[in-house]
Amino acid sequence: MPGHRRPPLLDLLFLLGLLALPVVGVAEAPAPQPLFRVSADAGFAADSAAGKAVPNFRDKVALVAGGRHGKAIQWEDDGVLAWDAPGNLYAQRGTLAFFWRPRYPVGEAPFVIFRAGYADHSSWDMAWLRIDWNGHGFDAFVTDANLARTRVSFALDAAPAPERWMHLAFGWDETRGVRLYVDGREVAQVDIGTSAAGRAFLDYDAALDQFGLAGRVLSPHQVQSRYNFLRGSDFDEIRVYDRMLDGAGVAALAQLREPA
Structure with missing residues (x-):
């Protein structure tokens, strides 16, 4: 009825009812989940793997003493070491991290440090993800469904000493972009801009076959380090996570701690 007002007592009872409702807090995001970890302390098999x-x-x-923590993996120039990707590496988003040392002096010649390959693809080397020494620092990229590579690069002030352990981490998320970290510090990034419609993303989703150490090609039909793709190095504490870690999480890994 026009002009009719609810009695004040009803308003008071309604307010008291709202105050009596249980307070629902914002659920905390679950901790990052490790999908894959190789400590290299007891062998080449993963300590944990999804x-x-x-x-x-x-x-x-070979396994050698003197790792960043315990033993390390010594990869010869023409060696290969690869693990199956399904379950251990997500294409849509994730973080790959490890300790790395050159073992002998680096120069201007680029070489592959780590790679992940497609299960089926038209490119000859089937490279979906790669981390490289580019002659003056590091490159890292991940490939989308249109064969465009989201790439970042970082130049070092000086070449790393052969026996110096460095921590490298590369994170990707098809709704956010990519991040490159060196020794726990973010050094390069590519962010995905927002479209006129208010959202934007890249399509990183793909069937992945393997990941690991292979200089020339890592694919379902061959895994090899040959020809001018010959350059080994040393690795320790290889880890893969189910999402792009934040800066604090990567900094923790660089200090041999678990990300929160």
């Missing part, structure tokens, strides 16, 4: 833990390819690699 997929297959045993290497799919292994040749001319």
Whole structure:
């Protein structure tokens, strides 16, 4: 009825009812989940793995003392070491991190440090993700469904000493972009801009086959380090997570701690 007002007592009862409702807090995001970890302290099999833990390819690699923590993987120039990707690496988003040292002096010649390959693709080397020494620092990229590579680069002030352990981490998320970290510090990034419609993303989703150490090609039909793709190095504490870690999480990994 026009002009009719609810009695003040009803307003008071309604307000008291709202105050009596349970307070629902904002749920905390779950901690980052490790999908894959190789400490190299007891062998080449993963200490923990959401997929297959045993290497799919292994040749001319050895466990050596003097790792960043415990033992390390020594990868010879023409060696290979690869693990199956399904379950151990998500294409849509994730973080790959490890300790790395050159073992002998680096120069201007670029070489592959780490790679992940497609299960089926038209490119000859089937490279979906790669981290490289580019002659003056590091490159990292991940490939989208249109074959465009979201790439970042970082130049070092001086070449790393052969025996110096460095921590490298590369994160990707098809709704956010990519991040490159060196020794726990973010050094390069590509952010995905917002479209006129208010949202934008890249399509990183793909069937992945393997990931690991292979200089020339890592694919379902061959895994090899050959020809001018010959350059080994050393690795320790290889880890893969289910999402792009934040800066604090990567900094923790660089200090041999777990990300929160």
